[in-house]
Amino acid sequence: MSDTIILEVARFNPEDGGEPSYQSYEVPLRPDWMVLDGLNHIKDQLDGSLAFRWSCRMGICGSCGMMVNGMPTLTCETLLMNYAPGPIRIAPLDHFPVVKDLVVDLDDFLAKLQKVRPWVVRKDDFKPAREFMQSPAQLEAFHQFSLCINCTLCYAACPVSGLDPNFIGPAAIALAHRYNLDSRDQGIEDRLDIVSQHEGIWDCTVVGECSVVCPKHVDPSLAIQQFKLTATKEWFKSFLLPRGKH
Amino acid sequence: MSAGKRSNEPVVWFLFGAGGFLAAYFLPVHVLFYGLLFPTGLVHAPGYQETLALVRHPLARIYLFALLTFCFFHAAHRMRLTLSDVLNLRHLNTVLAFVCYGGALVGTAFTVWLLLTV
Numbered sequence: 001m002s003d004t005i006i007l008e009v010a011r012f013n014p015e016d017g018g019e020p021s022y023q024s025y026e027v028p029l030r031p032d033w034m035v036l037d038g039l040n041h042i043k044d045q046l047d048g049s050l051a052f053r054w055s056c057r058m059g060i061c062g063s064c065g066m067m068v069n070g071m072p073t074l075t076c077e078t079l080l081m082n083y084a085p086g087p088i089r090i091a092p093l094d095h096f097p098v099v100k101d102l103v104v105d106l107d108d109f110l111a112k113l114q115k116v117r118p119w120v121v122r123k124d125d126f127k128p129a130r131e132f133m134q135s136p137a138q139l140e141a142f143h144q145f146s147l148c149i150n151c152t153l154c155y156a157a158c159p160v161s162g163l164d165p166n167f168i169g170p171a172a173i174a175l176a177h178r179y180n181l182d183s184r185d186q187g188i189e190d191r192l193d194i195v196s197q198h199e200g201i202w203d204c205t206v207v208g209e210c211s212v213v214c215p216k217h218v219d220p221s222l223a224i225q226q227f228k229l230t231a232t233k234e235w236f237k238s239f240l241l242p243r244g245k246h
Numbered sequence: 247m248s249a250g251k252r253s254n255e256p257v258v259w260f261l262f263g264a265g266g267f268l269a270a271y272f273l274p275v276h277v278l279f280y281g282l283l284f285p286t287g288l289v290h291a292p293g294y295q296e297t298l299a300l301v302r303h304p305l306a307r308i309y310l311f312a313l314l315t316f317c318f319f320h321a322a323h324r325m326r327l328t329l330s331d332v333l334n335l336r337h338l339n340t341v342l343a344f345v346c347y348g349g350a351l352v353g354t355a356f357t358v359w360l361l362l363t364v
Contacts, residue, residue: 163331193252202255205327228259235256 005029005080006087007038009050012098020098022089023047029084035075036064039090039102052102059215062151066102067091072153074215093156095165109152112168115194116176121187138183145178145223147216154210154220166199170210170220173201177223180230188230196231204228258323258347265320268313298364307361314357315350322350 004026012020025046027038036054043050054064057076064075069089080088096104154170155161161169176191195201201224210220284291292300300306326346330336 159331163334163336196252196256198253198255200253202253202259205331228256231252232256232260232263235252235254236260 002085003029005038005084007035007042008087008089009039009042009102010091011050011101012092013100014098024087027080029080029086031079031081033080035066035068035073035078035080035083035088035090038080038088039075050102051100060149062149065093065151065153065156067094067156072156072213074151074153077215093152095155095158095162096152104152106152108165109150109155109169109172112172113150113175116168116172116191117187117194118172118175118179120179120182120185121190122184123186132184134183141183142178142181144218145174145181148175148178148214148218149216151215153213153215157209157213159207159209160203160205164199164203167203168195168200170204170224173204173227174218174220174223177227180227192231192234195227196234201227201231258319261316261319261350262323265316265318265323268316269320272313273317301361301364311357311361315354318350318353318357319347322346 005028007025007027008022009025010020011023012018025042027041027046030037034057036057039050039052040054043052052064052066054076055061056063059074059077062074065072066075067073067090068075068078069083072093075090090102092098092102092104096106096109099105148171150171152171158167158170160167173195176195179185180188180191204221204224206221206225208221211218211222214220279289283289301310323346326342329342329346330339335342
């Protein structure tokens with residue numbers, strides 16, 4: 001087997017006014033190298049002008065998500081060997097505006113995330129004397145949805161995100177659901193006001209690719225379906241008891 | 247995306263969900279009996295008069311009404327979303343909703359007429 005592999009990397013610099021293109025680089029094919037190691041080799045040894053995001057190298061920070069051979073992938077967790085003999089085509093995440101090369105603009109995602117209030121909301125002025133206590137069952141209710149690292153691979157995988165830029169999207173809805181399911185939280189009404197709009201859960205057509213690509217095995221598709229059930233119950237409650245506080 | 251404009255989609259989603267449940271659990275039973283077991287003679291097929299008597303029973307009418315109506319709305323919702331996303335007709339959303347759910351309403355009306363006159 002060859003001891004090198006070709007990476008075809010998407011290049012785009014809006015300041016040059018140039019068109020997006022692919023540039024090929026030959027990098028060492030080592031058994032313990034991830035795709036990210038290949039990119040860092042390019043940056044350090046071959047072409048310092050290549051721009052991409054990375055930080056922790058261990059699947060926690062969620063910054064190195066890219067399209068690898070068309071699939072949304074965390075490059076720090078994916079071996080170069082998986083794609084031997086290559087070439088490997090690396091592009092910025094689908095459905096996001098590109099800032100430069102492999103760097104995408106996350107402002108829109110971060111704004112959506114903030115809108116769904118992904119933190120513990122209290123409506124009373126209860127001040128606990130110590131930590132809130134939770135049973136293992138109460139923790140289990142939301143635990144898997146709390147594992148999201150905001151890598152946005154699910155947005156790149158979701159065809160609805162591509163069709164409707166206003167769609168709140170898988171990760172933000174899964175995190176809203178995570179706090180709805182938290183026994184300490186009282187913010188479900190606020191979140192329903194945002195997430196039960198058309199651009200929220202109702203835009204989802206259950207393609208399910210978000211859950212397939214998630215590197216942390218979160219199931220955003222399940223979160224959205226459970227959220228739909230909650231929203232439907234609330235809709236019928238407010239329809240049958242329009243004056244009641246629901 | 248300000249607060250307070252919750253979608254009315256729960257109505258059609260509820261009909262879609264209920265129809266999906268019935269289509270998954272009950273329709274296959276009908277297909278198995280009328281499509282396979284009766285024609286092949288593995289199970290004795292009821293005659294016309296027997297079937298007619300069964301359909302005229304009030305509980306059978308209620309069952310058939312629920313089964314067919316919810317399945318119509320299930321199909322309508324699926325058709326609307328498929329057309330709007332696969333054929334990229336999102337801009338025609340209102341027209342698609344009118345045609346698809348309108349079709350389901352026509353199917354429902356026809357079902358009611360059939361069940362009341364049979």
